[in-house]
Amino acid sequence: MSSSLTLLLWVCLAFHFALAVRARPYTKVSDVRKYGAVGNGKIDCSKAFVKAWEEACAWEGDAIVYIPRETYYAGVTIFIGGQKCKYQAVKFQVEGIVKAPTNLITSDGWIKFQYIKRMTIDGGGTFDGQGALAWKHNDCIKNPH
Structure with a gap:
């Protein structure tokens, strides 16, 4: 009787653990370098930033878009979420410098x-x-919008 109860307890614990693991996958880190980002500032x-974002967006747990300690040049960049994103929470971990045009x-x-x-x-x-x-391209005086 004791061994049956012990076995049942182990089965219940294993089932509970399996549900917990399935409910919340580990945090996915999407490193921009994986998609070709080069930290030379040029x-x-x-x-590459958008590709890393798309990977994070598709993840079904917590996700991180990781920008390491380098200088990255980025033109106009649009990160779009919405219905397609499956993550629980997303963090942009910006440790480097992202330079604008x-x-x-x-x-x-x-x-x-x-x-x-x-x-x-x-x-x-x-x-x-x-x-x-x-700043030389500033047209705030002419364009109030």
Whole structure:
């Protein structure tokens, strides 16, 4: 009788553990370098950033988009969430520097996050809009929008 009870207890514990593991997968880290981002501050890494985001978006647990300690140049980059995303929560772990183009006059933004829920940005890195170089394109006086 005692061995049957012990076996039943082990089966219940194994079943409970299996449910817990299935309910919340481990945190997925999507490193932008995996998708071709080069930290030299010169090559446009926006496509690599979006590919890392798409991998994180499709993950069914917590996800991290990881930007390591290097300097990355990124043109206009749009991260779109919405219904297709399956993650529980997503974090942009920015440890490096992400530099903007100096001429964004043809765009209404640089880095955009659209329809993204449960997102945090962390890591101590920098989004460098290169204001000193881009300021000459400022048309705030002429364009109130």
